[in-house]
Amino acid sequence: MNLRARIDLAVALAAVVASVGLGLLTWMDREDWPLHLPPRVLALLLIFLLLDRALHRLVRRPAREHSQALRRLALQDSLTGAVNRRGFMDRLAQVQHQQALLSLVMIDIDHFKCINDRHGHAAGDGVLREVAARLRRQMRCADLLGRMGGEEFALLLPATDLAGAQTQAELARQALRREPMAIAGTVTASFGVAQWDGSESAADWLHRADLALYEAKRRGRDQVSLSGART
Numbered sequence: 001m002n003l004r005a006r007i008d009l010a011v012a013l014a015a016v017v018a019s020v021g022l023g024l025l026t027w028m029d030r031e032d033w034p035l036h037l038p039p040r041v042l043a044l045l046l047i048f049l050l051l052d053r054a055l056h057r058l059v060r061r062p063a064r065e066h067s068q069a070l071r072r073l074a075l076q077d078s079l080t081g082a083v084n085r086r087g088f089m090d091r092l093a094q095v096q097h098q099q100a101l102l103s104l105v106m107i108d109i110d111h112f113k114c115i116n117d118r119h120g121h122a123a124g125d126g127v128l129r130e131v132a133a134r135l136r137r138q139m140r141c142a143d144l145l146g147r148m149g150g151e152e153f154a155l156l157l158p159a160t161d162l163a164g165a166q167t168q169a170e171l172a173r174q175a176l177r178r179e180p181m182a183i184a185g186t187v188t189a190s191f192g193v194a195q196w197d198g199s200e201s202a203a204d205w206l207h208r209a210d211l212a213l214y215e216a217k218r219r220g221r222d223q224v225s226l227s228g229a230r231t
């Protein structure tokens, strides 16, 4: 039922409750009323309660669920299903308040422009979807996958130190290159890993992981590079 129909139903329900309430008021308005609370007050309280419950079930709750779904969509990349850059940065800032042991892996598909040029944009989109699916299969349940833009992804790894993140990145690298992809063949990616130093901003942390990624590209791609602590 859409929101408009729910509002109509709530209004109809309100009319029914009000009519029943009026009937109740007339019936209660008797000389031999046994309770201390005046009958009119009791009836009005009852009507108010019933209307409040009906309004909550039919209008407020669905409206809240609807706006939550819209918010989720606004933070999601529609091609890959990963969270988008904004959603990822939001989450990053959030977990920095919750725990100190965190690592980040930046991932960039190698020579993606060639894949587009050789096989077309639609095939390139297929590769992006497949890369996201393979990364997701490799993730642990608390990890978060983000698409940071273009052919760049990121993994947030809670409760993971640099060595643990290196292992995860290595597993992801293997998962991408192990099986050739339909149309595009073997696809590889480069990885930059950085552990949060406990005080730097999300942007600075991401920048360190990005620098490590560029280093992996510079050294020949299809490899994992680590960022040392911030100096």
Ligand SMILES: Nc1nc2c(ncn2[C@@H]2O[C@H](COP(=O)(O)OP(=O)(O)OP(=O)(O)O)[C@@H](O)[C@H]2O)c(=O)[nH]1
Pocket (backbone or CB within 6 Å): 079, 108, 109, 110, 111, 112, 113, 114, 116, 120, 121, 122, 123, 124, 125, 128, 149, 150, 151, 217, 221
């Ligand atoms: N199919 C497709 N292509 C995209 C999308 N977003 C960005 N691109 C393309 O991704 C390509 C990125 O190319 P580059 O930044 O040169 O990187 P690269 O070719 O992967 O080279 P290296 O990163 O140096 O290995 C560009 O050709 C963009 O047009 C998308 O959503 N779908």
